[in-house]
Amino acid sequence: MFIIDFGADQAEGAAAAYEAPFEYVREHVQPVRATNRRKAYRERWWLHVEPRPAMRSALAPLPRFIATPTVAKHRLFAWLSAPTLPDHQLIVVAREDDYAFGVLHSRAHELWSLRMGTSLEDRPRYTPTSTFETFPFPWPLDTPDEALTDERRAHRDAIGEAARALDERRRRWLNLPELVREEPDVVPSLPPRLLPVDEDAERELERRTLTSLYNARPAWLAHLHDTLDAAVFAAYGWGEAGAP
Incomplete structure (x- = not known):
């Protein structure tokens, strides 16, 4: 559509x-x-x-940006790429770095958003003014690289590495190589589209959503999140005893 x-x-x-x-x-x-x-x-x-001209201007120079559903059972963050624009059901963050993605997808931010956000029936609602804007990142997102200490750079790199591993493994699960084929988009400037190789693959791909993945929460996914959480907690200076 x-x-x-x-x-x-x-x-x-x-x-x-x-x-x-x-x-x-x-x-x-x-x-x-x-x-x-x-x-x-x-x-x-x-x-x-x-x-939303301000949003368009903020996203325009970025090759990708972070998105999360406004209302969802699981607080999930994912990358979207230009020229895709979100509708009113998504909250977007005009950042392209893995550090921001990793901290937002950590247990620390999930608990903060549950505590500071609202809800619709039994599903949490992500409200940017009370969740994102009030969230205490390990250091401000707009901190220039030259202002970071070597220790903070090491934490940033560890968070970024864990965030990339999570995103790459999820993408592979969503679009298993044996189930999809690439086809050029009708618009030449857009990247190739991933299409199912046959009807059986189409049915299987319809079943593979981030919601179904997090409902099942297989061991590999839990391990990737544990690794990300450990990297984020370390950036805050928390040991295992002090982690949420």
């Missing part, structure tokens, strides 16, 4: 140059927007209601 997006402020004439998607929006979206009480919604009907 694709979502039509003409950017944050593209003029109607420029958007109309994309004939097929513009016609679809004109036919299906404009009639609904025409009845909206807000003038901006009626007059700029081909654009998303809240196009």
